[in-house]
Amino acid sequence: xxxxxxxxxxxxxxxxxxxxxxxxxxxxxxxxxxxxxxxxxxxxxxxxxxxxxxxxxxxxxxxxxxxxxxxxxxxxxxxxxxxxxxxxxxxxxxxxxxxxxxxxxxxxxxxxxxxxxxxxxxxxxxxxxxxxxxxxxxxxxxxxxxxxxxxxxxxxxxxxxxxxxxxxxxxxxxxxxxx
DNA sequence: CCCTGATTCGC
DNA sequence: GCGAATCAGG
Numbered sequence: 001x002x003x004x005x006x007x008x009x010x011x012x013x014x015x016x017x018x019x020x021x022x023x024x025x026x027x028x029x030x031x032x033x034x035x036x037x038x039x040x041x042x043x044x045x046x047x048x049x050x051x052x053x054x055x056x057x058x059x060x061x062x063x064x065x066x067x068x069x070x071x072x073x074x075x076x077x078x079x080x081x082x083x084x085x086x087x088x089x090x091x092x093x094x095x096x097x098x099x100x101x102x103x104x105x106x107x108x109x110x111x112x113x114x115x116x117x118x119x120x121x122x123x124x125x126x127x128x129x130x131x132x133x134x135x136x137x138x139x140x141x142x143x144x145x146x147x148x149x150x151x152x153x154x155x156x157x158x159x160x161x162x163x164x165x166x167x168x169x170x171x172x173x174x175x176x177x178x179x
Numbered sequence: 180c181c182c183t184g185a186t187t188c189g190c
Numbered sequence: 191g192c193g194a195a196t197c198a199g200g
Contacts, residue, residue, distance in 0.1 A: 038193050
């Protein structure tokens with residue numbers, strides 16, 4: 001796709017409106033967010049200001065020396081086999097001394113028995129931010145400006161999160177008597 | 180992992 | 191000039 005005057009104009013407009021590069025790329029179509037960002041820079045459009053000023057201080061002109069693609073020319077030889085005697089038939093993986101940090105799972109109030117009318121909070125995503133694994137359940141009136149999508153994580157390739165999945169695919173209520 | 184913008188550099 | 195690859199940060 002070329003950067004026609006029209007497209008450049010739209011780019012400028014959307015960028016000035018604060019849309020993200022990926023959002024703009026989505027609207028323009030045919031270009032990646034990288035393309036958009038690259039173009040923005042080439043046009044000398046103002047970048048996104050970092051509020052507060054805490055950042056933007058460090059920015060080495062040349063952070064990347066030169067050695068991106070080493071190709072497959074190295075030999076994996078660093079095998080330091082620790083001779084640790086294991087009980088017969090017990091093959092341990094790798095990690096011997098491992099810092100085991102706790103991963104305490106937060107238990108959300110999700111009663112697995114019947115009475116669960118818990119409506120998950122939505123992430124209020126905009127159409128352009130939906131990805132392959134975000135719930136696409138619409139919320140609100142599309143004509144209203146507060147319209148958004150659920151946006152919570154959806155399993156694998158499902159278009160909806162586990163909650164909205166049920167709403168979307170409610171089995172015909174009367175048909176559980178089969179046996 | 181998802182996303183964001185910034186930069187470099189081969190094309 | 192273009193934008194993929196990459197870096198860096200949230």
